Amino acid sequence: MSFGDFLLKNLQQFWELTGFANAEIGNFIMILVGLIFIYLAIKRNFEPMLLVPIGFGILIGNVPFNTTAGLEIGIYEQGSVLNILYNGVSAGWYPPLIFLGIGAMTDFSALIANPKLMLIGAAAQFGIFGAYMVALALGFAPDQAGAIAIIGGADGPTAIFLSSKLAPNLMGAIAVSAYSYMALVPLIQPPLMRLFTTKKERLIRMRPARAVSQNEKIIFPIVGMLLTCFVVPSGLPLLGMLFFGNLLRECGVTNRLAKTASNALTDIVTILLGMTVGASTQASQFLTLQTIFIFFLGFMAFVIASSSGVLFVKLFNLVLPKDKKINPLIGNAGVSAVPMSARISNNLGLEYDPSNYLLMHAMGPNVAGVIGSAVAAGVLLGFLA
Amino acid sequence: MKRKLFLTAIFVAAAVSIVSAQSRKALRVNEVMVENESSIIDDYGEHHGWIELFNSNFAPLEISSIYITNDKHDPKKYPVPLGDVNTRIAKRQHVVFFADGQPDKGTFHTNFVLEPGKENWIGIYDADGVTLIDEVTIPASLTADNSYARSVDGAGEWGVRDGGEAYITPSSANVIRDTNNKIEEFAERDANGFGMTVMAMCIVFSALLLLCLCFYGIGKIGASVSRLNKMRAHGVEKHDVEKGEIVHDSGEEIAAIVMALHDHLNAHDTENAVLTINKVKRAYSPWSSKIYGLREVPGVNHRH
Numbered sequence: 001m002s003f004g005d006f007l008l009k010n011l012q013q014f015w016e017l018t019g020f021a022n023a024e025i026g027n028f029i030m031i032l033v034g035l036i037f038i039y040l041a042i043k044r045n046f047e048p049m050l051l052v053p054i055g056f057g058i059l060i061g062n063v064p065f066n067t068t069a070g071l072e073i074g075i076y077e078q079g080s081v082l083n084i085l086y087n088g089v090s091a092g093w094y095p096p097l098i099f100l101g102i103g104a105m106t107d108f109s110a111l112i113a114n115p116k117l118m119l120i121g122a123a124a125q126f127g128i129f130g131a132y133m134v135a136l137a138l139g140f141a142p143d144q145a146g147a148i149a150i151i152g153g154a155d156g157p158t159a160i161f162l163s164s165k166l167a168p169n170l171m172g173a174i175a176v177s178a179y180s181y182m183a184l185v186p187l188i189q190p191p192l193m194r195l196f197t198t199k200k201e202r203l204i205r206m207r208p209a210r211a212v213s214q215n216e217k218i219i220f221p222i223v224g225m226l227l228t229c230f231v232v233p234s235g236l237p238l239l240g241m242l243f244f245g246n247l248l249r250e251c252g253v254t255n256r257l258a259k260t261a262s263n264a265l266t267d268i269v270t271i272l273l274g275m276t277v278g279a280s281t282q283a284s285q286f287l288t289l290q291t292i293f294i295f296f297l298g299f300m301a302f303v304i305a306s307s308s309g310v311l312f313v314k315l316f317n318l319v320l321p322k323d324k325k326i327n328p329l330i331g332n333a334g335v336s337a338v339p340m341s342a343r344i345s346n347n348l349g350l351e352y353d354p355s356n357y358l359l360m361h362a363m364g365p366n367v368a369g370v371i372g373s374a375v376a377a378g379v380l381l382g383f384l385a
Numbered sequence: 386m387k388r389k390l391f392l393t394a395i396f397v398a399a400a401v402s403i404v405s406a407q408s409r410k411a412l413r414v415n416e417v418m419v420e421n422e423s424s425i426i427d428d429y430g431e432h433h434g435w436i437e438l439f440n441s442n443f444a445p446l447e448i449s450s451i452y453i454t455n456d457k458h459d460p461k462k463y464p465v466p467l468g469d470v471n472t473r474i475a476k477r478q479h480v481v482f483f484a485d486g487q488p489d490k491g492t493f494h495t496n497f498v499l500e501p502g503k504e505n506w507i508g509i510y511d512a513d514g515v516t517l518i519d520e521v522t523i524p525a526s527l528t529a530d531n532s533y534a535r536s537v538d539g540a541g542e543w544g545v546r547d548g549g550e551a552y553i554t555p556s557s558a559n560v561i562r563d564t565n566n567k568i569e570e571f572a573e574r575d576a577n578g579f580g581m582t583v584m585a586m587c588i589v590f591s592a593l594l595l596l597c598l599c600f601y602g603i604g605k606i607g608a609s610v611s612r613l614n615k616m617r618a619h620g621v622e623k624h625d626v627e628k629g630e631i632v633h634d635s636g637e638e639i640a641a642i643v644m645a646l647h648d649h650l651n652a653h654d655t656e657n658a659v660l661t662i663n664k665v666k667r668a669y670s671p672w673s674s675k676i677y678g679l680r681e682v683p684g685v686n687h688r689h
Contacts, residue, residue: 113604115597118593118594118597122592125586132581143568213607216600371593375592379588384567384568
């Protein structure tokens with residue numbers, strides 16, 4: 001073999017390893033999807049903290065390479081760096097860490113001051129089970145239907161946790177769908193809220209919430225964890241960490257831990273979670289008819305969840321005294337897209353009455369939605385795992 | 386300080402021993418063959434009676450130093466040797482001991498044999514040689530190549546298996562499942578998902594209703610305690626309140642009184658005092674932070 005042949009042979013081998021030689025149309029479609037995510041995040045400000053890592057993860061996961069070369073670079077190749085990082089998603093331990101951070105960030109005062117708002121958070125979980133019924137009708141098996149339906153909880157970590165247990169093969173599509181619709185909550189919810197409420201109802205003023213003592217705030221995570229986990233032990237990984245994070249925040253003697261949980265730890269896990277979820281959407285795994293169904297079901301779940309929250313408040317108002325009526329505009333906040341859906345309630349309320357601030361009232365069902373969706377995930381896990 | 390450390394050490398040791406004890410309690414005698422003529426062979430190609438143990442935990446279980454015995458008066462008859470990696474049973478998995486009376490052949494060969502035609506009692510004891518973890522008495526009627534097994538792994542009734550429709554399953558599950566029964570049942574009995582919806586929503590509502598009621602109660606108790614504390618601080622007795630001497634300390638009420646005085650009397654009080662303005666400390670929440678807006682309301686980014 002001449003030196004020229006030697007060079008040519010090696011260059012040819014190198015060409016076979018490049019992305020250009022291994023690219024398929026699916027890779028380019030997914031790269032385009034990743035770019036759209038990044039565009040929406042940077043230029044349109046749609047959930048940038050989530051869509052930038054997911055969008056870039058989609059780019060990483062869809063750079064084509066020779067899968068038979070044994071390079072150990074793909075996210076699904078055991079032992080690769082991406083595979084190691086992906087373990088937090090596939091084994092389901094990133095979501096509880098995110099929940100720890102959510103607990104450490106969340107002020108449950110609105111809920112403690114007005115506990116009946118918890119029921120709105122429960123009602124919004126109809127979205128999950130409505131989507132479950134539709135998913136069954138579309139031919140999904142019950143465990144797959146449960147994993148897809150949890151998108152209606154509007155809670156990314158919960159969706160990832162449950163799908164990693166019930167339908168690992170659908171997890172990428174479920175996670176991307178859940179986060180996409182969470183980013184689109186400002187577009188999905190307001191029309192539904194207007195549709196199901198009258199102008200008079202939108203003007204309802206709610207009484208200011210009472211002050212909540214520190215003791216109550218400390219008791220809440222302890223009692224909350226014990227009660228909900230005794231009812232649904234399968235929700236322990238999520239609910240346990242959520243309430244633990246909240247205790248760190250409220251007890252007053254673990255400020256450093258609470259600060260780390262709510263800032264550094266959450267940021268680190270969000271980066272890893274977002275990036276690896278994005279990278280898990282390799283075209284060969286992601287571009288299927290099932291993915292289209294999952295996106296459709298996710299949309300259904302969000303619509304049902306938001307609508308049921310609003311309609312439940314209207315129903316609830318029928319039995320409440322006149323001075324204790326609830327503004328149905330906070331019903332949408334029962335889905336746990338925290339705090340986006342509460343802000344939407346507030347913004348819409350201000351649109352109809354510039355002095356009617358609903359934010360704190362909406363935070364009640366909003367954080368109840370987090371608890372409710374974790375309980376619902378625990379129920380699905382208990383029934384279907 | 387030393388005392389605290391000592392107490393902590395005792396607590397940790399107790400906790401570890403409790404955890405260890407709890408996990409070993411999950412070990413089960415799962416299936417036994419007394420007379421083996423044509424069933425499995427050991428590493429030496431020989432047929433012997435065997436005892437299958439099952440780890441009913443959902444975590445690995447180390448069984449070295451436990452005892453297996455066929456004599457109630459000698460609970461420490463066969464100690465499972467230390468130092469063999471194979472004595473760590475994976476979650477929900479099995480391990481088989483050959484009852485050949487030849488412990489020199491390896492870890493999984495006991496120093497006793499099972500006797501055909503007689504009742505054989507088998508017990509497993511924890512490392513203390515006192516705590517009985519599990520036991521079973523094999524009936525004398527058990528014939529050659531039949532096993533005596535639990536109906537499901539780690540639980541259920543014991544019964545004879547003849548290798549026909551009732552499988553003999555050394556080192557594997559007593560019930561061979563190729564599907565998830567729960568899923569099958571839901572698919573068959575609740576094809577439209579209505580049952581799941583009703584059950585699950587009832588559970589979700591119950592959990593949150595329970596929490597709701599609990600915090601109504603805690604709120605009421607908190608308010609009563611707070612009112613009593615205020616009354617004590619103001620030196621007001623309960624009967625004074627009943628007479629109408631209610632403690633006024635609401636900020637809104639005070640503000641209203643001050644406004645009224647200002648409007649009607651144009652009254653100001655002048656005092657020689659130093660006014661210090663302190664920053665009001667509030668619990669920081671990144672949810673409401675403008676700097677770290679985790680999820681800002683989407684819109685067009687205006688760059689200046």
